[in-house]
Amino acid sequence: MPEGSARRAGIALTERQRIAWLRLIRSDNVGPATFRDLINHCGSAENALAMLPELSRRGGASRTIRIATVQEAERELEAAERHGARFIGIGEPDYPPALRQIDGAPPLLAAKGDLVAATRPSIGIVGSRNASISGAKFAAMIARDGGRAGYTITSGLARGIDTAAHRASLDTGTIAVLAGGLDQPYPPENIPLLKEITDGTGLAVSEMPFGWEPRARDFPRRNRLIAGVSLGVVVVEAAERSGSLITARLATDFGRLVFAVPGSPLDPRCHGTNGLLKQGAIVTTGSADVIEALAPLSQLELFGDQVVEEPERLGSDILPPDDDDRAVIVSALGPTPVDVDDILRHTGLPAATVYLVLLELDLAGRLHRHAGGLVSLAMED
Structure with missing residues (x-):
């Protein structure tokens, strides 16, 4: 097993904190990045929940923001318990350490199965749903050898390459990342495989609520988690517009290694790879290409002792921006994504003021967040 793989740092949430975190992330206009900014500004999830109406009003919300209730959060926690699952906070010991490091990591993950799988270095394997026999065999070989080398194998439970990777690593540990809620696995024919994973040494994870049926736009979010959990992603057979290429692009954005298996130029399934x-x-023509390239990464203490705690106070005493400052920041924004540093340089305003106005606009539904920390103004209909 790679050195340091059993290291599990972090601080457990109290049940009261877990309920507050779940309420906050399930409230309107609160995504992972907004969640982080709210905690930084308000000091805790409970404080953030209390401040949501005022912050969204200052951002120009056209209606009252919907805040998830205690009862809703408790029902979701009860649903998780009924399904043998639990919610893991980003600062807790069982949260995947590599995922913790990406921009916009989910504050809470629903997880079912062997939580040890989440804390070990992982190899992502993705590829065509319509896999060839040789493609499926190659994916299984990488998964089997990677598992024997001490890696968890992460994939998306899809048909084809994903299925081959999961099956080949059932004994050594595999993580299935779901696009919908843990109780809504897709595709249906892989429900028995999912049960084998969670009953054994594997794990199923999702950032979506229980009861959430996966839609087309949810699969790129699943791909983001696959890339974030993994130290490197192996792509086996991917067409030119394959979702696997999204996973590869995200892995590159996160600083992960991307491996591709060469294929026949005459096979459309290989055009993407x-x-x-x-x-x-x-270039990946065998398991050694992956294992040898990842060995230095898995042996380093890449993830340190970083945990996400709720500080007592990180800016809740900042005075609300005045209308003039807010207008300057809004006028600097447009439909084209820009870097926050560019906004700071353009406006000359303090960083705390700019970040707070962006948070207000976000909660009001007037801001779009993009990859790389870019933001743009949501245009009114």
Whole structure:
């Protein structure tokens, strides 16, 4: 097993904190990045919940923001318990350490199965749903050898390559990342496979609420988690517009290694992987290519002691921006995504003021967040 893989740092949430965190992330206009900014500004999830109406009003909300109730959070916790699952906070010991490091990591993950799987270094394996026999065999070989080398294998429970990777790593540990709630696995034919995973040494995770049926737009979010959990992602057979290429792009954004298996130029299932190779992905013709490249990463203390705690106070005493400052910041925004540093330079306003106005606009539904920390103004209909 890779050195340091059993290291589990973090601080457990109290049940009161867990309920407050769940309420906050399930409230309107609160995504992972907004959640983090709210905690930083308000000091705790409970304080943030109390301040949501005022912050969204100052951002120009056209209606009262919907805040998840205690009862709703308690019902979701009870649903998780009924399904043998639990919610893991980003600062807790069982939260995947690599995922913790990405921008916009989910504050809470629903998880079912062996939680040890989440804390070990992981290899992501993704590829075509319509996999060839040789593609499925190759994915299984990488998964089997990677598992024997001490890695958890992470994939998306889809047909084809995902299924082959999960099956080959059932004995050594695999993580299935779901696009919907843990009680809404997709595709239906892989429900027995999911049960094998969670009954054994594997784990199923999702950031979506229980009861949430996966939609097309939820799968890129699932791909983001696969890339975030993994130290490196292996792409086996991917067409030019495959979702696997989204996973590869996200992995690159997160500083992960991307491996691609070369294939016949005549096979449409290989056009995407061959394209990745042209873009600099690591040529992968055997398990050793992956294991040897990841060995230095898995042996380093990459993740340190970083945990996300609720500080007593990190800015709740900042005075609300005046209308003039708010107008300057709004006028600097437009439909084109811009970097927050550019807003700071353009407006000349203090960082605390700019970040607070962006938070207000976000909660009012007037701000879009983009990859790389870029933001844009939501245009009115």
